[in-house]
Amino acid sequence: xxxxxxxxxxxxxxxxxxxxxxxxxxxxxxxxxxxxxxxxxxxxxxxxxxxxxxxxxxxxxxxxxxxxxxxxxxxxxxxxxxxxxxxxxxxxxxxxxxxxxxxxxxxxxxxxxxxxxxxxxxxxxxxxxxxxxxxxxxxxxxxxxxxxxxxxxxxxxxxxxxxxxxxxxxxxxxxxxxxxxxxxxxxxxxxxxxxxxxxxxxxxxxxxxxxxxxxxxxxxxxxxxxxxxxxxxxxxxxxxxxxxxxxxxxxxxxxxxxxxxxxxxxxxxxxxxxxxxxxxxxxxxxxxxxxxxxxxxxxxxxxxxxxxxxxxxxxxxxxxxx
Amino acid sequence: xxxxxxxxxxxxxxxxxxxxxxxxxxxxxxxxxxxxxxxxxxxxxxxxxxxxxxxxxxxxxxxxxxxxxxxxxxxxxxxxxxxxxxxxxxxxxxxxxxx
Amino acid sequence: xxxxxxxxxxxxxxxxxxxxxxxxxxxxxxxxxxxxxxxxxxxxxxxxxxxxxxxxxxxxxxxxxxxxxxxxxxxxxxxxxxxxxxxxxxxxxxxxxxxxxxxxxxxxxxxxxxxxxxxxxxxxxxxxxxxxxxxxxxxxxxxxxxxxxxxxxxxxxxxxxxxxxxxxxxxxxxxxxxxxxxxxxxxxxxxxxxxxxxxxxxxxxxxxxxxxxxxxxxxxxxxxxxxxxxxxxxxxxxxxxxxxxxxxxxxxxxxxxxxxxxxxxxxxxxxxxxxxxxxxxxxxxxxxxxxxxxxxxxxxxxxxxxxxxxxxxxxxxxxxxxxxxxxxxxxxxxxxxxxxxxxxxxxxxxxxxxxxxxxxxxxxxxxxxxxxxxxxxxxxxxxxxxxxxx
Numbered sequence: 166x167x168x169x170x171x172x173x174x175x176x177x178x179x180x181x182x183x184x185x186x187x188x189x190x191x192x193x194x195x196x197x198x199x200x201x202x203x204x205x206x207x208x209x210x211x212x213x214x215x216x217x218x219x220x221x222x223x224x225x226x227x228x229x230x231x232x233x234x235x236x237x238x239x240x241x242x243x244x245x246x247x248x249x250x251x252x253x254x255x256x257x258x259x260x261x262x263x264x265x266x267x268x269x270x271x272x273x274x275x276x277x278x279x280x281x282x283x284x285x286x287x288x289x290x291x292x293x294x295x296x297x298x299x300x301x302x303x304x305x306x307x308x309x310x311x312x313x314x315x316x317x318x319x320x321x322x323x324x325x326x327x328x329x330x331x332x333x334x335x336x337x338x339x340x341x342x343x344x345x346x347x348x349x350x351x352x353x354x355x356x357x358x359x360x361x362x363x364x365x366x367x368x369x370x371x372x373x374x375x376x377x378x379x380x381x382x383x384x385x386x387x388x389x390x391x392x393x394x395x396x397x398x399x400x401x402x403x404x405x406x407x408x409x410x411x412x413x414x415x416x417x418x419x420x421x422x423x424x425x426x427x428x429x430x431x432x433x434x435x436x437x438x439x440x441x442x443x444x445x446x447x448x449x450x451x452x453x454x455x456x457x458x459x460x461x462x463x464x465x466x467x468x469x470x471x472x473x474x475x476x477x478x479x480x481x482x483x484x485x486x487x
Numbered sequence: 488x489x490x491x492x493x494x495x496x497x498x499x500x501x502x503x504x505x506x507x508x509x510x511x512x513x514x515x516x517x518x519x520x521x522x523x524x525x526x527x528x529x530x531x532x533x534x535x536x537x538x539x540x541x542x543x544x545x546x547x548x549x550x551x552x553x554x555x556x557x558x559x560x561x562x563x564x565x566x567x568x569x570x571x572x573x574x575x576x577x578x579x580x581x582x583x584x585x586x
Numbered sequence: 587x588x589x590x591x592x593x594x595x596x597x598x599x600x601x602x603x604x605x606x607x608x609x610x611x612x613x614x615x616x617x618x619x620x621x622x623x624x625x626x627x628x629x630x631x632x633x634x635x636x637x638x639x640x641x642x643x644x645x646x647x648x649x650x651x652x653x654x655x656x657x658x659x660x661x662x663x664x665x666x667x668x669x670x671x672x673x674x675x676x677x678x679x680x681x682x683x684x685x686x687x688x689x690x691x692x693x694x695x696x697x698x699x700x701x702x703x704x705x706x707x708x709x710x711x712x713x714x715x716x717x718x719x720x721x722x723x724x725x726x727x728x729x730x731x732x733x734x735x736x737x738x739x740x741x742x743x744x745x746x747x748x749x750x751x752x753x754x755x756x757x758x759x760x761x762x763x764x765x766x767x768x769x770x771x772x773x774x775x776x777x778x779x780x781x782x783x784x785x786x787x788x789x790x791x792x793x794x795x796x797x798x799x800x801x802x803x804x805x806x807x808x809x810x811x812x813x814x815x816x817x818x819x820x821x822x823x824x825x826x827x828x829x830x831x832x833x834x835x836x837x838x839x840x841x842x843x844x845x846x847x848x849x850x851x852x853x854x855x856x857x858x859x860x861x862x863x864x865x866x867x868x869x870x871x872x873x874x875x876x877x878x879x880x881x882x883x884x885x886x887x888x889x890x891x892x893x894x895x896x897x898x899x900x901x902x903x904x905x906x907x908x909x910x911x912x913x914x915x916x917x918x919x920x921x922x923x924x925x926x927x928x929x930x931x932x933x934x935x936x937x938x939x940x941x942x943x944x945x946x947x948x949x950x951x952x953x954x955x956x957x958x959x960x961x962x963x964x965x966x967x968x969x970x971x972x973x974x975x976x
Contacts, residue, residue, distance in 0.1 A: 179540065187544045187563040188512030193520065194567035199543040211788045215654065216795075228493055228504055228802050230511040231793035236786035239795030240653050240680055247647035251612060251654020251662075252786060254638035258609035258660050262636055264779075265659070270788055288650065291643030365540055391567075399568030399581075402541050493801040497808035502746060503685035503784055504806045506793040 169356075171377035174369045180206045189232040190224040194398020196389030196405060197221060197304045200362040201275065204302055204386070207372035208271050210235055213252055217245035217276035217285060220311040221304065243284040246292035249274035249299045257298075271300055271376040277388075278305040278319035282343045293352040293381045300375040300382045303345060306390035314393040318343040321413075322460065323453050324445045326393075331448040341460060349383035350419040356382040357419040362389075363406035367416060367427060374418075387414045395444025407439040412465040417472060424471035436461060491515060513563075517544065521566035523581040525559050531578035532556055538570035538579060588766040588832070595726035595758050596621035598765045599665075599691050599751070602733035604635045605773040606689075609660035612640035612651040616670040617703045618755035619693040623665055645670035649677040656686040657794060659785040661737065664688070667755055668695035671709040675716075681748035682717025682810050684794055685784060687740035688748045689733065690718075694855070694906075695755040696942040704943020705755040707855065707906035711916045717810050719749040719817055720884040722854045724840075726763035728881075729753045731836070734773060735828055741780045742820040747813060752883075754856040756943070768832060776831050815885045838887035839894045840879040843869055847876030849958050850895050850932075852903040852921060854880045857939070857946045861904075864951035875955055880917070888924055895925075900933045900958040905969070906940055913968050935961050936969040944973060 174180065185205040191198035201221055205214070216222040216239045225232035226239060240248045253272050259265040274292070276285050281303040289301060308326045309315040316329040320338045325331055329338040350357045356378040360368040368386065375382035389405050391398040408414035411434045416427040436458045440446040449457070469475050491514050501507065525538075534555040539547040546563040547570070550556050559570065571579040593601070599622050603611070611630070613623040629635040638655075642648045648664050655662045666674060671692060681688055692710050696702040710720060719739060723729035729751065736749035753759055784794060798806055818838065825836035842862050844850055853861050858879040868875045878894045880887075895901060903922075905915035914922060918936025925931045937954050940946040950972055957970060 176536075179536070181549075183545050185545065186510035186513050187546050187560070188515040188517060189544075190512075190515070190517070191543060193565040194569055195543045199541065199569075202543065202545050203540075210791075213658075213786050213788065223797055225512065226506075226793060226795070226797045227512075227515075228796035228798050228806075229501075229506055229508075230491060230514055231506040231509060231796070232512040233793050234510040234791060236788060236791045237793040237795075238654070238657050238786055240650060240684075241676060244646060244650035244677070247642065247650030248654040248657075250640065250642070250647070251610065251651035251656075252658045253654075254610050254612070254640050254651065255655035255658030255660030255662070258636070258638045258655075259658065262609065264609070265787075267788065287643060288647050291647055294643070295640070362541075397568075399572040401543070401567070402569055402573055493799055495802070495805060497805040497812065500802070500805050500809040503683065503794060504796050504798065504802070504809075505684075505784055506796055509791040509793070 169374050169377045171373040174207065174366055174373060176366065180209065182206065182209060184208070184210050184234045186232045186234060188230070190227065191220065192392045194391045194401045196362055196401035197306050198224065199401065200304055200368070200386045200388050203362055203365050203368050204372050205235070207369035208273065208376055212271040212273060213238070214273045214275060215239070215245050215249040215252060217280035218242035219277040219280055221275060221277070223311060242280055244288045245274040245276045245280060245285060246301055247288040250292045250295065250297040253297045253299050272298070273300050273302055275302045275304065277310070278303060278307060279309045279317040282319045282345050283317050290352065293349060293354050293383065296380050298380055300384060302384045302386060304386050304388040306388040306393060308393050310390050310393040319345065322457055323449050325448060326445070336453055337448065346383065346385045346419065350422070353422060354381040354383060355421050359385045359414065359416055361387045361405045361409050361414060361416060363402050363409065364416060371418070396442050400442050404439065404442065407434060410434040411436050411439040412461050413439055415465050415468050417468050424468060426468060426472040426474040429474055430465070516562045517565050518562045521564055521584055523566045523568065523583050524561060524564065525570050525579045526582045527556065527558070528578045528580070529556055531576045533576055535575060537573045537575060541569050541573045543567065543569065588768045590764050591767050592762055592764050594621060594760060594762050595729050595753060596760065597625050598726050598730040599733050600625035600629065601767060602730045603663045604629050605770055606661065606734055606737045606777055608637050608663045610638045610640065610655040610662045611664065612642050612648045612655065612662070613664050613666070614642055614645045614648045614670060616645070616667045618695060618759045619665045619667040619670070619691070621759065622691055622693070645673040646677065649674040652688050653677065653680050653684070653686060656681065656688045657784070657786050659782040659787070661780050662688040665691040665693070667693045668697055668709045672697060672712060675712065678713045678716040678718065682814065683806065685746040685813070686748065687746055689736040689740060690748065690750050691733065692750050692752045693755040693759040694752050702942040705757050706941050706943070708908070710750065710752050711907040714884065714916060717747065717814055718884060719747055719814065719821070721749065721751055721882055722880065723751065723753045723758065724856055724858045724879065726758065726761065726765050727834070729758065730765050731828070731834060734777060735824060735836070738777050738824050739817070739821050742824065743783065745813065745817045745820050746783060747817060752855065758856045772831060776828065818882070818885050818887060821882065836881065837890070838882035839890040840881060841894045842877040842879070844876030844878060844894060846874055847898055848874040849900045849902065849955055850876045850878050850898040851951060851954060852878045852880065852901055852917065854883065854917065855906065860946055860948060861951050864948040867948060868952060868955060873955065886920060891924065892928065895932065898932045900935065900962055902935050902937060902954045902958045904937050904939050904954065908938055908941060915969055918969060933962050935966050938969050938971045
């Protein structure tokens with residue numbers, strides 16, 4: 166398998182183009198729209214974006230205006246992967262039959278964690294299995310924010326949402342976060358990666374790699390939501406950074422089945438540093454915090470082992486630029 | 488602010504209610520959501536661009552290699568304060584908007 | 587030159603799709619639609635049809651992928667039945683509202699429970715109000731012709747709407763009939779390549795599927811309704827053109843022996859052929875009865891229907907679907923409300939027949955005729971379910 170050929174982004178050649186326009190109606194300090202802006206900067210104007218219903222769809226598409234400078238299409242909540250599949254297959258046929266002058270370009274399906282890990286899972290699995298040539302972008306803000314902060318299967322253990330409220334009989338979310346990147350990787354697709362807007366060069370290069378990949382690519386992007394996480398808006402990027410530094414959200418790739426840990430965290434920041442600024446975790450007791458910490462470390466170590474990073478020292482190039 | 492009017496006769500609704508003005512949310516000025524504004528101390532600024540890359544609105548504009556500074560377009564700045572928080576030189580201060 | 591070939595009606599539909607030179611077929615298997623898409627996948631596998639065949643993981647994704655494909659500017663086909671159509675329901679509103687032309691064959695089948703693979707019209711009637719152009723085939727030749735016509739209609743600049751071609755599951759889909767297959771050149775003359783009016787193209791970016799605030803939603807829906815109602819003009823013109831090229835005449839409403847008919851039976855789909863033989867039999871006995879068949883169900887051809895039943899005293903309107911909890915079923919309601927304001931309106935009696943694959947015989951139509959005479963004296967409170975065991 167040859168190395169992916171793509172135009173690498175560094176601090177010196179950050180893309181100046183903005184395929185995603187201001188004037189959108191995302192909340193103040195929205196980490197999701199910021200991650201989306203980075204995705205679109207990396208992918209450029211020569212692309213088609215398909216959105217699932219959700220915050221990013223609603224806040225960018227109030228008729229008669231649109232934040233999108235690429236062609237953009239929204240149909241429903243659970244089917245972004247299937248709609249993008251149709252765009253992909255449609256263009257494949259048009260190209261083969263000489264009905265378009267457009268060569269290959271990236272086709273994005275963009276959804277939140279609910280639109281991915283819950284209601285959109287079947288359409289996503291089908292599209293990955295059919296080997297559609299597209300990039301699926303999950304912007305994970307860990308709950309149904311658009312409808313008012315209800316829990317999803319991607320909500321972390323213990324988190325308070327409007328449908329996982331802490332109470333006399335509840336500690337908040339009672340289940341562990343669904344491992345979507347592993348589910349995507351289990352399809353044997355050529356490219357899977359996690360990314361964080363705090364590590365924007367890493368994020369944008371992963372978008373470039375996904376775009377260069379022929380066949381399905383899955384990006385799972387951490388998307389802090391100050392509104393839903395009960396957090397000050399200026400802390401959006403800081404929380405994304407702390408999630409990586411505390412091992413809560415490891416940055417890794419799975420390329421043709423091979424795990425690659427992009428950032429080894431040998432000395433993690435204390436978990437409480439990540440949890441404390443977020444009101445959604447305020448109610449947690451010491452025992453629950455200890456349980457979460459044990460789970461976070463176990464999940465992180467699993468990635469380390471899968472990447473074989475426990476057998477080799479961390480290399481400078483493993484670290485994504487901040 | 489350009490007038491955004493969604494009110495029209497059904498005869499004027501574009502086919503399938505599509506929008507053929509890409510990026511036209513620029514007509515919608517979100518600056519009036521703001522309760523605080525970023526104020527830059529140009530002396531401290533090192534032109535690193537963190538404010539530009541970390542802005543959820545994409546409202547910072549590079550003023551070019553001469554000026555070596557990024558300036559927030561207050562038409563869109565919602566006043567979230569990420570730029571001030573992320574600035575490595577604390578060159579940006581959030582100042583309460585007086586009405 | 588057309589040639590006459592004996593083939594299963596499902597295969598005939600696939601051949602029509604091939605002759606329409608579609609770019610994408612997205613479908614999920616469900617009885618009795620399967621033969622249509624099986625044959626299409628063979629045509630693609632053999633290189634006889636240059637298209638992307640998308641074996642999606644559900645009907646929901648079949649319609650989703652069809653929407654994506656049509657929005658990309660690719661000529662698109664899908665087919666389904668029953669539960670599959672019900673699973674698509676959420677998305678059935680999309681192609682009309684987004685004005686994306688596409689064609690779907692619906693091999694009509696009953697809807698669970700109890701699960702039934704057999705024919706009635708319950709599946710499509712649940713999609714009645716979604717904005718699709720809906721036509722019903724009576725026989726294999728019609729199913730073939732309507733499929734080719736459907737692309738021409740859907741893609742007409744004044745239409746830009748999806749078309750559902752309904753054919754009765756098994757009783758039509760699995761029947762072998764002699765089909766007149768036209769030459770490809772003749773089809774190409776009738777159906778030129780599609781020039782999409784809306785297309786996702788990086789060279790000319792547009793946004794589709796917008797968020798509609800209350801100030802625009804109503805107008806957007808009205809625009810779709812006007813397009814649907816207005817499409818009849820293009821449909822009739824295209825049918826006239828088809829007749830000139832292929833010699834077969836298509837009308838929104840077909841009449842059979844309605845001249846001087848005091849009682850008219852109203853049908854849709856393949857039972858109409860049985861109904862015609864029943865009318866023949868009754869006419870031979872001197873009974874003044876005729877038949878009106880609805881081919882174009884949406885948009886409903888009000889004017890043509892009124893003209894077709896003019897002078898009749900009693901209508902026996904036959905539904906292949908039950909509207910639970912109502913006095914009448916979809917076609918019965920449609921006809922009754924259409925004629926209510928007419929000066930010399932006939933009695934409109936509603937009958938449910940052939941539900942869930944129950945056999946429909948000539949005797950049923952005679953029975954319905956007789957009931958119409960009885961009910962004219964008694965009146966009718968609720969639809970009469972013909973043949974249901976008490």
